[in-house]
Amino acid sequence: MVNMLDKHSRKINYLRLSVTDRCNLRCIYCMPKEGVDFTKNHELLTIEEMLKIVKSAAELGIKKVRITGGEPLLRNGVIELISKIKSLSKIQHVYLTTNGILLDHYMDQLIKVGLDGINISLDSLREDIFEKITRGGNLQTVLKSIETCDKEGIKIKLNTVILKGVNDKEILDFVYFSKKSGLDIRFIELMPIGESKGFKAFTTNELKNYIQKEMLLIPCEESIGDNGPAAYYKTTDSRNRIGFISPISHSFCHNCNRIRVTSEGFLKQCLHWKYGIDLKTLIRRGIGEEELKKVISDGIFNKPKEHNFKSQNEQTDIRLMSQIGG
Ligand code: SAM
Numbered sequence: 001m002v003n004m005l006d007k008h009s010r011k012i013n014y015l016r017l018s019v020t021d022r023c024n025l026r027c028i029y030c031m032p033k034e035g036v037d038f039t040k041n042h043e044l045l046t047i048e049e050m051l052k053i054v055k056s057a058a059e060l061g062i063k064k065v066r067i068t069g070g071e072p073l074l075r076n077g078v079i080e081l082i083s084k085i086k087s088l089s090k091i092q093h094v095y096l097t098t099n100g101i102l103l104d105h106y107m108d109q110l111i112k113v114g115l116d117g118i119n120i121s122l123d124s125l126r127e128d129i130f131e132k133i134t135r136g137g138n139l140q141t142v143l144k145s146i147e148t149c150d151k152e153g154i155k156i157k158l159n160t161v162i163l164k165g166v167n168d169k170e171i172l173d174f175v176y177f178s179k180k181s182g183l184d185i186r187f188i189e190l191m192p193i194g195e196s197k198g199f200k201a202f203t204t205n206e207l208k209n210y211i212q213k214e215m216l217l218i219p220c221e222e223s224i225g226d227n228g229p230a231a232y233y234k235t236t237d238s239r240n241r242i243g244f245i246s247p248i249s250h251s252f253c254h255n256c257n258r259i260r261v262t263s264e265g266f267l268k269q270c271l272h273w274k275y276g277i278d279l280k281t282l283i284r285r286g287i288g289e290e291e292l293k294k295v296i297s298d299g300i301f302n303k304p305k306e307h308n309f310k311s312q313n314e315q316t317d318i319r320l321m322s323q324i325g326g
């Protein structure tokens, strides 16, 4: 079994693959309302090019792939892509991160190709606020998708970003929704990426203190590591877990196990920095399989030690989160 270590001795086994920078929503903290310069179709990686990258990455020790976007279910051929990644013997799990709008429509196909789990973004449980945050999204459509996924037995996690003055009255509603449905929910700290600038976010400690005024949060044993960066808690008498992802207040860089590939084929070693490798150009120039592996392996090895979101400078990536994939 191959284990790829970077130069800081971190085991890198997780690839987040963005398949489009387009989205059918315009979440206020992620994308501007209009004027986004979307990648032209011929500049996007083709499904075959994505597979080439995943195959090489798998040879190097990547075992888990998350398909993301923009909204990944907008991408033509995404089901075929998932199916082909699933058939790679070295890939153990393929997951999807989606806003849930098109999920009901693709559910049967996703089940058929054996998708291992879905993260669904859900930033409000109130129709008007959901519509406001997503600039036009329909809450009921997403709730229906969540219900169908759950009935079909697909592993779901809900992801929520709490913004001061926008959806902060719903913190406990989310916790009760999670308790009632039995679905894990993760509160994600807002990162200074894309459109986040005008918003004030909560730190994990602020959220935890707020919730703990109402109920006990009992730490779960599984924490940072292969299970991802979320620190999980249980509430009494419930099947669900409440997770907190704290890239700002409790950086988990020392345990980071991931690389990212954008829909334009740019290998990003870290969410924060602009550096990376233009894999698409290399592939289109005809790079061989072994050479591609070497380039990706060098990229992994040279992963930066940590992000520095607290100090933005000219080395900070200016891509929107919808262009990176979260
Ligand atoms: N469109 C899909 C969705 O919303 O799930 C996948 C892509 S979206 C970029 C992935 C995740 O990034 C979402 O859960 C979203 O809330 C999160 N996100 C976007 N901008 C963010 C920011 N500035 N800080 C933290 N999370 C962010």
Ligand code: SF4
Pocket: 023, 024, 025, 026, 027, 030, 031, 069, 070, 071, 099, 121, 321, 322
């Ligand atoms: Fe689209 Fe996801 Fe960004 Fe919302 S968070 S605008 S759904 S990419």
